[in-house]
Amino acid sequence: ELKVEQNPLFLSMQEGKNYTIYCNYSTTSDRLYWYRQDPGKSLESLFVLLSNGAVKQEGRLMASLDTKARLSTLHITAAVHDLSATYFCAVDIGTSYGKLTFGQGTILTVHP
Amino acid sequence: NAGVTQTPKFRVLKTGQSMTLLCAQDMNHEYMYWYRQDPGMGLRLIHYSVGEGTTAKGEVPDGYNVSRLKKQNFLLGLESAAPSQTSVYFCASSYSRASGSKEQYFGPGTRLTVT
Numbered sequence: 001e002l003k004v005e006q007n008p009l010f011l012s013m014q015e016g017k018n019y020t021i022y023c024n025y026s027t028t029s030d031r032l033y034w035y036r037q038d039p040g041k042s043l044e045s046l047f048v049l050l051s052n053g054a055v056k057q058e059g060r061l062m063a064s065l066d067t068k069a070r071l072s073t074l075h076i077t078a079a080v081h082d083l084s085a086t087y088f089c090a091v092d093i094g095t096s097y098g099k100l101t102f103g104q105g106t107i108l109t110v111h112p
Numbered sequence: 113n114a115g116v117t118q119t120p121k122f123r124v125l126k127t128g129q130s131m132t133l134l135c136a137q138d139m140n141h142e143y144m145y146w147y148r149q150d151p152g153m154g155l156r157l158i159h160y161s162v163g164e165g166t167t168a169k170g171e172v173p174d175g176y177n178v179s180r181l182k183k184q185n186f187l188l189g190l191e192s193a194a195p196s197q198t199s200v201y202f203c204a205s206s207y208s209r210a211s212g213s214k215e216q217y218f219g220p221g222t223r224l225t226v227t
Binding site: 092105 | 143152153154155156157160162168170202206208211212213214215216217218219220221
């Protein structure tokens with residue numbers, strides 16, 4: 001059974017600092033997604049990573065995928081308050097119907 | 113495009129009552145999914161559908177039924193609600209891209225409380 005683990009689960013950062021969220025998974029996969037969820041809201045797609053070594057960047061967020069290590073990272077550069085949200089990684093092991101297994105989520109709070 | 117919509121947004125049920133949650137998508141996606149989200153557990157797949165008239169069980173299907181009579185709609189039913197079904201329910205849809213990705217698009221969610 002695929003397990004997806006994120007750490008940390010809670011992250012309190014100061015504005016302007018850098019940090020990384022880690023997503024480890026237990027079964028071979030080369031498809032991984034990052035989503036953002038604001039409180040009481042839906043999930044918004046951030047990044048789609050489809051191969052080993054894939055790197056995607058959007059603003060202050062950068063995501064990467066290392067399929068050999070079964071690890072994805074979401075790096076935050078010079079955090080700002082607007083990045084406060086819950087971040088989920090989700091792994092697709094290649095089922096015909098696109099089943100996603102989600103991590104527990106990382107609750108990020110950025111303080112002034 | 114409205115994307116993925118869900119009704120209702122909120123609902124309170126008494127134990128033993130039944131209800132149906134409606135999900136609709138206007139993107140002509142083949143795949144549709146129902147998830148539940150509970151604190152600290154991420155999202156867990158309840159049921160999914162790979163096309164009109166087909167449904168299948170996900171990770172946590174017990175106590176739920178689904179139907180997909182039209183491609184754009186995916187209904188989730190609770191026949192006899194239990195307090196353990198208190199959760200936030202999300203519907204999602206996707207399609208197969210040439211890249212192999214089946215990126216999922218999520219609805220706004222339904223917050224259900226069973227007392």
